[in-house]
Each structure stands twice: as structure tokens, then as C-alpha cells.
Amino acid sequence: xxxxxxxxxxxxxDFQAKTVDxxxxxxxxxxxxxxxxxxxxxxxxxxxxxxxxxKAFGQFTPTPVKRVFNVIYICSNQALAxxxxxxxxxxxxxxxxxxTEDDDRLTGLAYVSAKxxxxxxxxxxxxxxxxxxxxxxxxxxxxxxxxxYRLLYSYSxxxxxxxxxxxxxxxxxxxxxxxxxxxxQSAEDLDNGKDVYWLKKIRPKVCSEFKKTLDKTVAPAExxxxxxxTGLTYPVKYWTLLINLCQLGxxxxxxxxxxxxxxxxxxxxFLLSRVCIEFLQADIFxxxxxxxxxxxxxxxxxxxxxxxxxxxxxxxxxxxxxxxxLMLSATPFKPYTNDFDELNGxxxxxxxxxxxxxxxxxxxxxxWKLYEHDRKALFSFLRHPDTLETKLPEAIALKNKLExxxxxxxxRTEKLLASNDRDALIKxxxxxxxxxxxxxxxxxxxxxxxxxxxxxxxxSLPVPLEYVKSCPFALSFLDNYQHKEKIRNLIxxxxxxxxxxKKTKHGWVNLSDINEYKPLIPPKAKSLPxxxxxxxxxxxxxxxxxxxxxxxxxxxxxxxxxAYKDSWGYSKTLIFSSWKLVPRMVATMVSYETxxxxxxxxx
Numbered sequence: 084x085x086x087x088x089x090x091x092x093x094x095x096x097d098f099q100a101k102t103v104d105x106x107x108x109x110x111x112x113x114x115x116x117x118x119x120x121x122x123x124x125x126x127x128x129x130x131x132x133x134x135x136x137x138k139a140f141g142q143f144t145p146t147p148v149k150r151v152f153n154v155i156y157i158c159s160n161q162a163l164a165x166x167x168x169x170x171x172x173x174x175x176x177x178x179x180x181x182x183t184e185d186d187d188r189l190t191g192l193a194y195v196s197a198k199x200x201x202x203x204x205x206x207x208x209x210x211x212x213x214x215x216x217x218x219x220x221x222x223x224x225x226x227x228x229x230x231x232y233r234l235l236y237s238y239s240x241x242x243x244x245x246x247x248x249x250x251x252x253x254x255x256x257x258x259x260x261x262x263x264x265x266x267x268q269s270a271e272d273l274d275n276g277k278d279v280y281w282l283k284k285i286r287p288k289v290c291s292e293f294k295k296t297l298d299k300t301v302a303p304a305e306x307x308x309x310x311x312x313t314g315l316t317y318p319v320k321y322w323t324l325l326i327n328l329c330q331l332g333x334x335x336x337x338x339x340x341x342x343x344x345x346x347x348x349x350x351x352x353f354l355l356s357r358v359c360i361e362f363l364q365a366d367i368f369x370x371x372x373x374x375x376x377x378x379x380x381x382x383x384x385x386x387x388x389x390x391x392x393x394x395x396x397x398x399x400x401x402x403x404x405x406x407x408x409l410m411l412s413a414t415p416f417k418p419y420t421n422d423f424d425e426l427n428g429x430x431x432x433x434x435x436x437x438x439x440x441x442x443x444x445x446x447x448x449x450x451w452k453l454y455e456h457d458r459k460a461l462f463s464f465l466r467h468p469d470t471l472e473t474k475l476p477e478a479i480a481l482k483n484k485l486e487x488x489x490x491x492x493x494x495r496t497e498k499l500l501a502s503n504d505r506d507a508l509i510k511x512x513x514x515x516x517x518x519x520x521x522x523x524x525x526x527x528x529x530x531x532x533x534x535x536x537x538x539x540x541x542x543s544l545p546v547p548l549e550y551v552k553s554c555p556f557a558l559s560f561l562d563n564y565q566h567k568e569k570i571r572n573l574i575x576x577x578x579x580x581x582x583x584x585k586k587t588k589h590g591w592v593n594l595s596d597i598n599e600y601k602p603l604i605p606p607k608a609k610s611l612p613x614x615x616x617x618x619x620x621x622x623x624x625x626x627x628x629x630x631x632x633x634x635x636x637x638x639x640x641x642x643x644x645x646a647y648k649d650s651w652g653y654s655k656t657l658i659f660s661s662w663k664l665v666p667r668m669v670a671t672m673v674s675y676e677t678x679x680x681x682x683x684x685x686x
Contacts, residue, residue, distance in 0.1 A: 091173040103134035106409070111142065117408040117443075120132070126496055151206050153366050179205045189359050190227050225254075232267060236270070247331070299321055300320055301319065369408075370409070410438075416431050439489075439492070442493070464478040464481070519609065525612040528588075529547045536570070542565070553660055555612045555613035558590040623673060627653075635653050
């Protein structure tokens, strides 16, 4: 492994090596427990994390009690997990990767891992917050429900109720009854000594600890539907509640008539997750693009704040002693908050402070009071530069003090800093966008609806200017935004709103035009009602891009011909936007325009 460690470190670029050394010293020499790597996009944060892992493993000494160096990688989805686990695995040995899509939840730790039995000295595992720390998908995966059945079936008190228990834990009708019965039978066969290749062994300690958990008392307010089903009106042990539910006579022909099952399964999943925490051994946690799940680290809410059990579970995990937490994010914060950001709940300084307090969780209240005092004092100098004539040394000292504080927990490298050419990324592209009357009409339509909703229904909706600047036919793409939700909820009750929406010609994509492959130009208009979209189509579709089945090569081996004859210089386009409606709009409008032009040329 020493050779692989050295190979990993030797493969780092100079700026990556500096980051690895600095972060490693902060974590392992200076006693920090958490660090944020905020390098700009494309500078290899994952490669830096790999270097830190390799260097940390280099100082790891196996003992009879602890034989394996464990890394837990937390990212937004399974595809990213599969991709980056390979990158982070400095050993190059597949035995180190302990991950399948079936066990990316905490409850998967209930099983004895084949990778654990191999006793390879380095192991890396991945979890995704959408599955591991989300208690909204109440019934979970079928595998989790099978696991719950196997645990409960192993206790003698539940064996007489196995049939009821089986249908209580089915949870939903997505899986066919016959398939469910087959899987339950396989689980019973395995636990009765038969060989079932696709099922894993359960850790013996999980069985005993989960049984202890069922001795805890649960109140009617925690599981109201379950208590209503049994008729119980006072707190009882989970064990007692489950026995009472099993005595209701739930069977294959009636389980779908009961409304408590998802609630119960969600609670049991959470109890099992807490039991499984003991087996979540991590020397380093890596949180990739952490801002996607900032609730996991936010401890700034009020005492009365309703914190979900899953969020509390995540926070408990990140409080493990002796574990290091490495957070990765390219652009976690904006430099300032404008009025529109604030109206939409984005206050960037508060988000920055949340992360800082997570990184420096060991600091006292007095520390944070002094920090806030220093920060405000520095900004006072920035707002009143005339005072710097007499207090410049004091201002510089404050600046240096705050920078030194940030550097204890945050590192950032930018491309210009890593390049000898300070103008390396600068290229002036002069392509001004022109505003057409139809762009204004598009805004007026949605603004009139917004004014009506705010006036007649006290909605407090923000001015839709930013939406319209980013998206034509905004009402077609504003799903899950308050504007459209209000319209959907009030349209049948408000005749004025009905009239206004009926008059709207620019707010919606014209379905009739789409069915006939016509250009999506509103009546009396000369072009699509959005300047940014017009520019995007000119850059991607109207310059013959609609003809290409794939992106032409930037350095072709052969002379391009046919549709690709004049394709040199055509490239990918990267779009940044703060609005969720933009990806939907771009996918819809660009693909439609491409298809429309193709149909025009069809024989």
C-alpha cells in the first residue's frame, strides 16, 4: 500500500499537493475535526480528497480492535457515488469499495458485509441523503421491509403472528402480492438454515439491540394511526403496540384497507437506523457538494424547531468522536444577498455562518460574539473608507485576523491563482441580447396575475421579473413555485383570476402549435418572447446544431463532411441558473426547436 500512497501523492498537481498537505496538517496535527475544501470547479476536489485519504491511511496502524481504515462518502445520488468511489479508492483494489445500490441506506449496515469478512485494511462506503437521511419515503425499499420482517420473525413472540406481520410490513402495492410472498418465504427459509444466495446474514448484535429498542415506550401522538387502529389511548412499548396490531387479523385480502402501515414502517426503519449507527465506523466522512443537503449540518434553528428524526440521526452521526469530516463544494456562497434573494429565502451570510458554526462546533458563545464584533468592525471600515486614513493598521489587523480564522477550517484555490497567466480565463465575447416587445408582454402577463393574487388573496408573491428574464411562457414551467400553486388552488374560486388567465396569450406554451410543429411565436410577435433563449438557440440549434447526432470533435482525425462539413468550433454550452424552472424550460424548448427543424426538412 505504501507504493499506492506515494503514487497517489506524486500524481497531484502542485496546487493540489499544497491543499492536501495543509488540510492534512489541520486535521491530524492541529486537532481540527472538520475542513471545507471550496476549490473552484475543475481543480480536482475529489483528487485532493483522495490524496488526503491516502496520506491519512499512511499513518494508520491496524490493531486487533481496529483493523480497517474506514471512509464514508456522502453524495447526492447513486450515479455520483459509483463514479467517485473509484476515484477516491487510492488503493486501486476493488476489495476496498463496499457499496451496492441495494445497501446505500443506514439500515444496510444491519447485514454482515462480505467486504468486512475480507479484512482488507482500507474500506470506503457511500450513502446518499435522499435514501439514508430521508424519512419522507415512509415505506422505504422492499429490502428494508424484508429486513424488518426477518428481525421481528426471529423473536418468538411474533412467530404466531407471522402472516399478519407479513402483510403489515408490505407497506404498499407497488410490489405484487405474489412476489412479496415469495421474498418473505425466502427470508424464512434462510433464517431456518436453508441457503438463499441473494439474502445476506444479519449481524447477531443487530437482532439483540433492535429487540431492546422495541422495549421503549411510544406515545399515541407519535404514531396516531397505529394507536387508533388498536384502540389504545395511552403510551405503551413498541413491542406491545406491534403485538396488538398483529392481532387485528390483517391478511392478504384486507391489508390495503389499513392506513397505519406506512407510519409504522417509517418509525421501525428509524429505530433500526439508530441501532445500525454503531456499525457506521468512519475515520473520515466526505460530504460532496454539501449545500445540497445543508439541513444535515444546520444547528442554528430554534429549540422549538421541528427537526425530523432523519435530520437528527444525521447530526448524531456527524458528532462521532475521533472522526474527521471533509466537506467539498465548488461555489458554496454568493458574495452578497440582494433583495430578490432575500424574498426567496436566500440569505447567503446566514448560510455561510451555518457552515462556519458546523466546522467550528467546539467554539464557545463568547468566541462567536467576538467573531461577529470583528466582522462588523471590518465591514464598518469598508463602508466608510474615509476612516482608513487614520485607522488603516487597525483595519488590516482585523482583516488578517478574520482570514486566519477562516483558514483554520476553509481552503480555496481558484483557477487564476493556479495559473501563471492571470488573464488565462478571460475572453471578451461581445454578443449583446436585444429586448423585443414580446419579452415585455411576457412579463406584463405574469405580473398582472401576481398583483391580483397579492391584492385579493394576500399571497405576498415576489415580482416575477427574474422568472420571466430566465424563462419564456413562464406559467408552463413554474411547477412547484408559489405563483403556479396559488393559481392552481384559486382558479376555480376567483372569476377575475379565471378571466385574466384566459386572456393570457404569452404565459403558456401553445400546445396546438407544438402539435403542428409551428414556431412558438406568440400572436402579433416576431420572435420567441425571451432574449436569453433566442441567444441560446442561435448558439446551439440555429447554427446547424439541430443536424448533429453528436457533438463534432474539436480535433478531428478526418475531414468533416455531410452535416458536419462546417461544424468546426461547435461545442457544448454550459448554463448556470438559480431557478429550478430553467432546466425544464431549456430541455423543452431546445429539444422542441431541434425536432421542429428536423421535421421541416423531413421528406
